[in-house]
Amino acid sequence: MRTRLFRLAVPVLAAAALLLPAGQAQAATVFADDFDGPAGAAADASKWQMETGDNVNNHELQWYTPGAQNAALDGQGHLVITARQEGGHTCWYGACTYTSARLNTAGRFTQAYGHFEARMKLPRGGGMWPAFWALGDDIGSAGWPTCGEIDFMENIGREPSTVHGTIHGPGYSGSAGIGAAYNGPVFADDFHTYAVDWAPDSIKWYVDGNLYQTRTPADLNGNRWVFDHPFFLILDLAVGGDWPGSPDGSTQFPQQLVVDYVHVTA
Numbered sequence: 001m002r003t004r005l006f007r008l009a010v011p012v013l014a015a016a017a018l019l020l021p022a023g024q025a026q027a028a029t030v031f032a033d034d035f036d037g038p039a040g041a042a043a044d045a046s047k048w049q050m051e052t053g054d055n056v057n058n059h060e061l062q063w064y065t066p067g068a069q070n071a072a073l074d075g076q077g078h079l080v081i082t083a084r085q086e087g088g089h090t091c092w093y094g095a096c097t098y099t100s101a102r103l104n105t106a107g108r109f110t111q112a113y114g115h116f117e118a119r120m121k122l123p124r125g126g127g128m129w130p131a132f133w134a135l136g137d138d139i140g141s142a143g144w145p146t147c148g149e150i151d152f153m154e155n156i157g158r159e160p161s162t163v164h165g166t167i168h169g170p171g172y173s174g175s176a177g178i179g180a181a182y183n184g185p186v187f188a189d190d191f192h193t194y195a196v197d198w199a200p201d202s203i204k205w206y207v208d209g210n211l212y213q214t215r216t217p218a219d220l221n222g223n224r225w226v227f228d229h230p231f232f233l234i235l236d237l238a239v240g241g242d243w244p245g246s247p248d249g250s251t252q253f254p255q256q257l258v259v260d261y262v263h264v265t266a
Contacts, residue, residue, distance in 0.1 A: 039075030061240030127247030
């Protein structure tokens, strides 16, 4: 539901992508991370890179750290992204009071079209902002929002039983992004599966297999459909920002976004 601009630790490189002809059905796995490995290990660097620093664009309050400081395997097949209340860095607003992590697949994996799915257990509490989403791999040349953004799943802590799916592009970005909400259980209580089916002329969102939204070029009020080229994946847990607001007295730290797997088929 908003801009999530970023800076990469390395330049965005054009990676190999599978472009499927319209109507062609395949079920090949093109990306899979089940986060197997020893407890305390960092995410697989051949699949993910860590973004570092702050995010002034959304007025978020965290500092994203490298390595396994705030994103590590738990030894039980999960990636755990941890938001902590701690200082030690200087953010856009002064001394940071939180740390967290953001990972992306830019330069490692990009994909146009297919089935994108993650099974996750969300954090809880005011100011928490977990997300599973994607940006067009031409962001370095086209800029945002012309590159396109697909938010597969976003949640803000003050809405514990609601997740959002949104698209952003030229003429429909930031608070004007086009999307819908899914109301279900308290998503921090257990793991749930969040998925998108992306085709050349449609994007469909699911929670636990339940279709709750379909978007097509007809929904854009004449604006350009920019979901016709490869995108890269992003996982992050932000703290604060324009949309979720700041943590409040009910927010207990640390908070965790626990990711069981990320799979992409085409």
